[in-house]
Structures are given as structure tokens and as C-alpha cells.
Amino acid sequence: MKVLPFGDVALLVEVDGLPEVLALAAAVRTAQPAGVLDVVPAARTVLLTVRPGTDLAALRRTVVGLPLDPASVREGATVEIPVTYDGPDLAEVARLTGLDESEVVAAHAGTPWRIAFGGFAPGFAYLTGGDERLRVPRRAAPRTAVPTGAVGLAEEFSGIYPRPSPGGWQLIGSTEARLWDPDRDPPALLEPGGWVRFVVEGT
Amino acid sequence: MNRALEVLAVGPSALVQDLGRPGRGGAGVGRSGAADRASLTLANRLVANDEGAAAVEVLLGGLAVRAASLLTVALAGAPAQASVDGTPVGHHSVITLRAGAVLRLAAPPTGLRTYLAVHGGIDVAPVLGSRSTDTLSGIGPPPLQAGDVLPIGPEPAELPVIDVAPVRAPPGETVVLRTVAGPRAEFVADPTELTRITWTASSRSDRIGIRLEGGRLRRSGDEEVPSEGMVRGAIQVPPGGEPVVFLADHPVTGGYPVVATVCDADVDHAAQVRPGQSVRFVIVPAAWKDPSATVRSNVSTSTASGG
Secondary structure, eight states, X not given: OEEEEBTBSEEEEEOSSHHHHHHHHHHHHHHOOTTEEEEEEOSSEEEEEEOTTOOHHHHHHHHHTSOOOGGGSOOOOEEEEEEBOOOTTHHXXXXXXXXXXXXXXXXXXXXXXXXXXXXXXXXXXXXXXXXXXXOBOOOSSXXXXXXXXXXEEEBTEEEEOSSOEEEOSEEEEEOOOOOBXXXXXXXXXXXXXXXXXXXXXXX | OOSEEEEEEOOSEEEEEOSOOTTOGGGTOOOOOOSSHHHHHHHHHHTTOOTTOOEEEEESSOOEEEESSOEEEEEEEXXXXXXXXXXXXXXXXXXXXOTTOEEEEOOOSSOSEEEEEETTOBOOOOBTTBOOOOTTTOOSSOOOOTTOEEEBOOOOSSOOOOSBOOOOOOOSSOEEEXXXXXXXXXXXXXXXXXXXXXXXXXXXXXXXXXXXXSOOOOBSSXXXXXXXXXXXXXXXXXXXXXXXXXXXXOOSEXXXXXXXXXXXXXXXXXXXXXXXXXXXXXXXXXXXXXXXXXXOOOOOGGGGGOO
């Protein structure tokens, strides 16, 4: 664990990988150290933002002393996401992975994905732990507009665009599922710690 | 008559802002809120509101509002010349608007953002606990338009007690911002260039960030940072090398290295920097050091797949 400065009202804690990220985020949320306003887990880091005036040295000592207990990571529910596998990059993903298109679909829908962390946009979630064969690079040229509900792949992640935005992920399908609804509580359909199972919709 | 403020005209932008929605970064929701929090809270204190009450954030003046009822208001931030029914009124003071009175703001001579607080607060419906407009995610009330009617909350029991608060206006010359180095300074070939160069704020700056011109910070290698949480004040270095200082509506996570981070209090000054204005950075020490960077982790990798 390495603690990096991030201005005067935040600490960035760097750990080895996602299991440590999830364990640390859970430990901080449980311990509720004084002054912490937000906990933002990401691929290899947990960002802690604090109220102005919070003693960062004391917070750092607290954080490095936290027991990282994987059992403290709450297991969330499984969300089923129906997907029409009609994405514009489906053929390219097949080419990159050496699978045919039906094998890409079977691999994507064949194993549950872990909801690892959010970011990028409200309601967006980085999904990990899917079929290893689906690891593909981002598109060399990002699209300027990706539609709501587009289902994509990038590196070890899968994800669903909650709103129209630019994006560089390889798009393999689309879903009608409403990822983000500010009038719902919680507004995000996918909450870190939970699971996603993609379900093949139509043909 | 209901307590309300009728919007007659807006300039380049007028938004409802409070102190934002902290604590939701994990769900991808940024904090947002007033770009210059010190000016928002000052305007609120002048009218005896909670300091986080919602107010109007006015970019480069141009706002005209009519009081639908007797209202007490105050202005802070960029010193846009203000008038009530044509009579000049001052900033940092308590202004009474009789029903039907029209308050107008001209373009400020310095600074960017003027805050109009109303005794009782702007009472539009909160979204996720805040009335702030997040221009990046689209959460919160839409930008104000002529014809909008802003409901005003009930008058707080407390009455304004301050007449005038002495405050220094945002400077027109070079703005110096204090920063803490890192967290990713090693990704930049020569991080000291950040403090050596006199930067210029670009006209492409907005509430997401100030885009800087006048030099380029070269990256030390091709290595990318995995996406990580971002903070207000982070100075990100995109591949082109022209830094971006994140403001209120910054993305929750980002994948470009952050060479240094503006100190929290100075981010409010940054939010008043106008396009074309000069910016310099100075490095101050972090308030702490990490003496033993490495601590043993007892997490087994078997949890990677979640079981």
C-alpha cells in the first residue's frame, strides 16, 4: 500500500489490484475515519476526499493500519441485463479474439461479471472477471458519440454507456436497461460489489 | 404574492448552485456546486442563510431578475456592476428588492462569476440532495433562461446583521495558485516546468476545467495511468501537454497523469480566472509525508474473481 498526496484535501491510496481496492474501500466505509467526505475506488487506487482542515497525516496513519479483510466486501445482488448483440464492433472483436461472433456472444453472456467500480459517468460501472478471451484494446479512434445502452469491451472490462457520450470501447451490443435514473434510489442500477449477468435477447 | 425571482435575461450562463452533492463519487456522481465556494458562502452569510443555500452563479454578468415579492439579496464574487431599477447598488452588502424591483448585472471588470444569494435560498427541487447544476453529467436544474420563475424558500428566522463585508475583488493581473506536487508528477519529464511557465487561460475553459496554453509539459514515457479518482484542483496533463485545472464539474475519474493539485482554498481563485488571463503555479509542501510507503497486504488474490 502506498499513500500519495493529492492536494490538501485528499489522499490517493495505491494498492496492488482490484481485490485490495474493494477491501480497502469497504474497510474505510466501515471505519468512517473523521473528515472523510467521499471514497472513490478505481482500478488500483482508492481516493479519499476530506473536509478542509482534516489532519491528513492522521488519516494516512489510520488508513495504513486498517485491516484489509476480503470478507468485509459486501456481496451484492445479481442484475440481469438483456442484450441485443448487434454492436458495430462485434466483427472486430471476433477478429481480435480469434472467436467467431456467436462465440463472442456466448463468452460475454456465459459468465457473471463483477461490478467493480464506477466513474466516467453517472451510472457507468466497470465490470470485471468475465471471460478472459474477451480482452480487447480500446478502439484506436474513439467514437464522438456512443448511444445510451451501448454494451462495450475494453481491456479486462465490460461496461454499458448510461447516456450518450464520446467513447472508445469496442461496442458489441445494446440494452434497453435503464442504467441511471435520478428519480430512483439508488439512481445507479449497478452498484459496486454486485454482479451482472448478460442475457442474450432476440437475434 | 409567492416569494419568487423572475428571470428577465441571462448573459453567457446563469446556474443554480449550492455546495454540491459530496459522497457519491463511488457511483460516478461528481460533487459539482459553486465554482467559487468562498463567494457563494459569503453571499449566503450576508443574507443570514445557511452558507450552503442555493444561489445563482452568474458568468460574466448579463443577468436581470425581477422580485415577485419583497426580497433581501446580496452579491459576491466577480464585481459586476449592479443596479436596482437603474440605481447602482454595491456588492458584499445587503440589498432590499421591493416587489417588482429589477436587479441587473453588467459584465464584471475582473473575475468571471458573480453570486446572487437571496434570503431564504433558491428553492428549486433538489436532485440527489443538491440544487446544483452539474454541467458535465446533466444532473440538477437546467441552466436558467429568460422567463424562468425561481421559487424562494421561507425566510430564515435570522435576519441579516452585516451591512457590508470588506472583500478583495478577483485580481485582473496574473493569478498565483498554490499547489501540492503529485500524485503523478513522475509521469511528466520535467515537473518544474509547471512552475516556470506563465500560463494563459484558454477561452475553452468552463466549469469542468481551465484549459491552459503557453507551453507544453512533456510526458516522461508512454506509460498510462490506470483511471483513478480525480479532485477539484487536479492539474491533469493530457497527451498534448497543455494542462487542465479541474474545477467544480470535473469528471469523477480520469486516466491522464496529475502533475500537481491546486490547494483547496486557491481553487476558488482559479474559478475567477478569465480567458486570456495569466496563471502561475507555486509548489508548497504536502502537509504530511509517507515514511514507510509499503505495507504488507493480507488480501489473497482468490477474491479477484469474487468467488
